[in-house]
Amino acid sequence: xxxxxxxxxxxxxxxxxxxxxxxxxxxxxxxxxxxxxxxxxxxxxxxxxxxxxxxxxxxxxxxxxxxxxxxxxxxxxxxxxxxxxxxxxxxxxxxxxxxxxxxxxxxxxxxxxxxxxxxxxxxxxxxxxxxxxxxxxxxxxxxxxxxxxxxxxxxxxxxxxxxxxxxxxxxxxxxxxxxxxxxxxxxxxxxxxxxxxxxxxxxxxxxxxxxxxxxxxxxxxxxxxxxxxxxxxxxxxxxxxxxxxxxxxxxxxxxxxxxxxxxxxxxxxxxxxxxxxxxxxxxxxxxxxxxxxxxxxxxxxxxxxxxxxxxxxxxxxxxxxxxxxxxxxxxxxxxxxxxxxxxxxxxxxxxxxxxxxxxxxxxxxxxxxxxxxxxxxxxxxxxxxxxxxx
Amino acid sequence: xxxxxxxxxxxxxxxxxxxxxxxxxxxxxxxxxxxxxxxxxxxxxxxxxxxxxxxxxxxxxxxxxxxxxxxxxxxxxxxxxxxxxxxxxxxxxxxxxxxxxxxxxxxxxxxxxxxxxxxxxxxxxxxxxxxxxxxxxxxxxxxxxxxxxxxxxxxxxxxxxxxxxxxxxxxxxxxxxxxxxxxxxxxxxxxxxxxxxxxxxxxxxxxxxxxxxxxxxxxxxxxxxxxxxxxxxxxxxxxxxxxxxxxxxxxxxxxxxxxxxxxxxxxxxxxxxxxxxxxxxxxxxxxxxxxxxxxxxxxxxxxxxxxxxxxxxxxxxxxxxxxxxxxxxxxxxxxxxxxxxxxxxxxxxxxxxxxxxxxxxxxxxxxxxxxxxxxxxxxxxxxxxxxxxx
Numbered sequence: 001x002x003x004x005x006x007x008x009x010x011x012x013x014x015x016x017x018x019x020x021x022x023x024x025x026x027x028x029x030x031x032x033x034x035x036x037x038x039x040x041x042x043x044x045x046x047x048x049x050x051x052x053x054x055x056x057x058x059x060x061x062x063x064x065x066x067x068x069x070x071x072x073x074x075x076x077x078x079x080x081x082x083x084x085x086x087x088x089x090x091x092x093x094x095x096x097x098x099x100x101x102x103x104x105x106x107x108x109x110x111x112x113x114x115x116x117x118x119x120x121x122x123x124x125x126x127x128x129x130x131x132x133x134x135x136x137x138x139x140x141x142x143x144x145x146x147x148x149x150x151x152x153x154x155x156x157x158x159x160x161x162x163x164x165x166x167x168x169x170x171x172x173x174x175x176x177x178x179x180x181x182x183x184x185x186x187x188x189x190x191x192x193x194x195x196x197x198x199x200x201x202x203x204x205x206x207x208x209x210x211x212x213x214x215x216x217x218x219x220x221x222x223x224x225x226x227x228x229x230x231x232x233x234x235x236x237x238x239x240x241x242x243x244x245x246x247x248x249x250x251x252x253x254x255x256x257x258x259x260x261x262x263x264x265x266x267x268x269x270x271x272x273x274x275x276x277x278x279x280x281x282x283x284x285x286x287x288x289x290x291x292x293x294x295x296x297x298x299x300x301x302x303x304x305x306x307x308x309x310x311x312x313x314x315x316x317x318x319x320x321x322x323x324x325x326x327x328x329x330x331x332x333x334x335x336x337x338x339x340x341x342x343x344x345x346x347x348x349x350x351x352x353x354x355x356x357x358x359x360x361x362x363x364x365x366x367x368x369x370x371x372x373x374x375x376x377x378x379x380x381x382x383x384x385x386x387x388x389x390x
Numbered sequence: 391x392x393x394x395x396x397x398x399x400x401x402x403x404x405x406x407x408x409x410x411x412x413x414x415x416x417x418x419x420x421x422x423x424x425x426x427x428x429x430x431x432x433x434x435x436x437x438x439x440x441x442x443x444x445x446x447x448x449x450x451x452x453x454x455x456x457x458x459x460x461x462x463x464x465x466x467x468x469x470x471x472x473x474x475x476x477x478x479x480x481x482x483x484x485x486x487x488x489x490x491x492x493x494x495x496x497x498x499x500x501x502x503x504x505x506x507x508x509x510x511x512x513x514x515x516x517x518x519x520x521x522x523x524x525x526x527x528x529x530x531x532x533x534x535x536x537x538x539x540x541x542x543x544x545x546x547x548x549x550x551x552x553x554x555x556x557x558x559x560x561x562x563x564x565x566x567x568x569x570x571x572x573x574x575x576x577x578x579x580x581x582x583x584x585x586x587x588x589x590x591x592x593x594x595x596x597x598x599x600x601x602x603x604x605x606x607x608x609x610x611x612x613x614x615x616x617x618x619x620x621x622x623x624x625x626x627x628x629x630x631x632x633x634x635x636x637x638x639x640x641x642x643x644x645x646x647x648x649x650x651x652x653x654x655x656x657x658x659x660x661x662x663x664x665x666x667x668x669x670x671x672x673x674x675x676x677x678x679x680x681x682x683x684x685x686x687x688x689x690x691x692x693x694x695x696x697x698x699x700x701x702x703x704x705x706x707x708x709x710x711x712x713x714x715x716x717x718x719x720x721x722x723x724x725x726x727x728x729x730x731x732x733x734x735x736x737x738x739x740x741x742x743x744x745x746x747x748x749x750x751x752x753x754x755x756x757x758x759x760x761x762x763x764x765x766x767x768x769x770x771x772x773x774x775x776x777x778x779x780x
Contacts, residue, residue: 001635003405007565008398014652015393175397212632214616215639222608229604242602245391249605249652258648262404262639 001213004261010149011175012252016241018179019046022053022093025137025175030091031061033084035104037068037096041141044185050095050139063087068096071277071284072103073158077110078119084111084134092136094173097190098145098197101138102153105171108134123155127166138176142186143248144194144285146201146255148176156278162366163278178252180244188235191247192340193285195231198251199224199336200288204267205260207296208373210305213263220259221313226250228314231340268371269295272382275362282349289337289344294389296330298381302374346389356386391603394651400539401565402642406631408569409436412443412483415527415565420481421451423474425494427458427486431531434575440485440529453477458486461667461674462493463548467500468509474501474524482526484563487580488535488587491528492543495561498524513545517556528566532576533638534584534675536591536645538566546668552756553668568642570634578625581637582730583675585621588641589614589726590678594657595650597686598763600695603653610649611703616640618704621730658761659685662772665752672739679727679734684778686720688771692764736779746776 013021026032032054041047054062065080094104110119112132121129140148147153152167206220227250233240234247273287300307311317311329334344360379371377403411416422422444431437444452455470474497484494500509502522511519530538537543542557596610617640623630624637663677690697701707701719724734750769761767
């Protein structure tokens with residue numbers, strides 16, 4: 001096991017009806033800005049419930065900021081920062097999925113940046129310039145990214161198509177309200193994307209090389225098996241409470257730092273996927289379904305031991321020689337994604353070999369030239385991965 | 391899945407050499423009281439390392455309190471509270487196992503109790519009177535109780551043999567340093583007890599009835615399988631780093647609140663076990679090895695579904711009818727404990743049927759008359775359990 005330093009202070013308030021606990025979780029005299037995306041939280045009643053809950057124990061100043069995009073942009077978020085300053089906001093409340101929570105983290109950091117510092121430096125430094133942040137909480141509506149219980153985010157600069165991650169220990173939500181019922185009205189496509197996202201988050205922290213970290217391996221395998229068991233039902237039966245509860249908790253646990261503590265981590269699938277979103281507008285979760293099977297194929301030697309463990313413990317594949325078991329595990333992974341309605345090939349998005357050079361160039365531009373758990377996924381290897389994803 | 395409210399703010403600094411990070415974790419100007427048990431941390435060098443690390447970044451006021459017993463007593467701990475007041479201590483550092491950390495939690499709470507309040511009220515109220523506590527950290531030397539990452543403790547009143555648990559959200563350690571090397575010099579008996587303790591903590595939160603909490607079940611099963619895999623080696627090969635690392639992390643994860651969030655919990659084994667320690671001085675872990683197999687036997691109908699799941703997922707028992715599989719799972723559990731050198735019968739401690747009445751009377755005295763996940767373990771059922779443990 002590798003050494004690690006783990007702390008996650010976020011309070012999780014989980015279950016049906018938990019929005020009613022919101023008022024006790026937000027500081028009593030806070031001036032609150034509620035941030036959300038499009039009209040869905042307005043249409044499905046979540047926003048009304050949140051606004052009512054905030055006033056439950058006495059009047060509060062509550063403002064709203066809407067229009068945070070699925071891949072939140074620096075440009076939009078800077079308008080929220082301006083509103084924070086104008087209205088002297090001192091608490092942020094994200095109502096939405098990973099994009100809204102990621103965006104709220106950026107606003108929390110940017111609002112407390114010294115005036116001398118350009119907010120873009122948060123992204124340029126991947127969060128290292130953050131020395132202070134507004135406190136914030138979240139009401140989760142879309143299980144996928146884990147942003148509700150971690151301290152990272154991803155923001156895109158619309159002008160340049162740069163999609164950049166950042167993190168800081170100051171960016172854990174103070175609390176997150178996770179009510180599975182809030183997810184019932186999600187489009188099936190977003191649920192499917194969320195299952196893939198949680199699955200690939202787990203794989204990025206699991207499918208590397210063995211370091212005899214047995215608890216972490218078992219926990220990761222438990223999340224993967226759970227997602228395999230519930231994934232199709234989560235998409236097909238939106239109002240099955242326990243299925244959605246298991247999806248929500250799996251997605252949160254997949255990226256709250258716990259399963260990644262003390263083990264090597266990969267993240268190449270995410271970094272290559274980010275360029276597919278930035279250049280071609282493919283949903284984040286869907287980019288992962290394209291890239292992961294190709295990573296497994298191209299990296300089968302470097303990941304051999306863990307691929308065999310994954311085949312046995314997640315898919316019960318025990319027959320055949322080692323290579324056949326690895327082939328079967330990759331095929332099962334691909335067909336799991338496809339069973340959710342998520343395609344796994346660049347060709348499914350009308351992207352051919354000519355799309356690869358610009359993607360590799362974008363990786364190079366963003367410094368993504370030494371990816372993977374051994375930092376040996378060079379631009380050439382990324383090219384092989386994209387070719388395997390055609 | 392049941393609703394839950396989960397938060398665990400303790401920072402875990404894990405791995406070989408992590409004591410060197412102590413100085414950065416204790417507030418710079420704190421007046422520190424280091425609390426420990428007997429001479430073992432002095433003999434094996436841990437205490438010297440801790441004291442040196444505390445002075446690493448400049449001189450600090452550091453006092454010591456030694457003599458916290460394996461089942462820490464109210465009487466001893468009140469002497470530590472007095473020292474806290476006399477020396478104006480404002481930070482506590484526990485160096486030891488669960489008893490030292492539990493005792494430190496009690497001291498942290500008692501030191502900040504209003505003068506009008508008797509410290510015994512902390513135990514009488516099971517922690518509800520706690521409104522403030524001194525901050526504290528821990529350097530763990532014995533993997534077992536999970537106290538290093540939870541907010542509970544158990545304290546005994548020597549005069550009356552009352553062994554009482556308490557908890558408060560104010561009693562999470564600010565940090566815990568978990569260096570597996572610190573466990574190398576433990577006696578084999580304490581390591582074996584620790585394996586049993588972690589195993590039974592997991593079972594108390596797992597072996598109840600199904601609520602379709604798949605992540606929690608998989609995580610619990612992962613801890614149980616890990617303990618089964620590493621237990622014998624943890625006892626037999628004290629200097630195998632990865633084995634001890636896996637034991638330490640399993641024991642911490644077994645009782646930090648995570649696997650118990652959103653599921654029913656039992657704790658009857660612990661409550662009955664506490665009376666065995668209080669009346670007969672049997673080590674805590676060893677009492678659990680006596681009581682758990684008897685609980686599984688007596689409660690086999692109430693726990694039927696989970697017993698079958700446990701048989702299959704932890705022990706790979708798939709053949710035979712349901713009752714045969716349950717019998718096999720109980721037998722495997724018993725022989726696992728015995729393979730560690732931990733006996734599983736009252737008779738192994740020269741206790742016979744005549745010991746049962748006083749134990750049941752003690753449970754009644756302590757209000758333990760509705761134990762178990764359905765509160766239906768009455769004193770009569772506890773009697774049956776003790777009879778099954780003869």
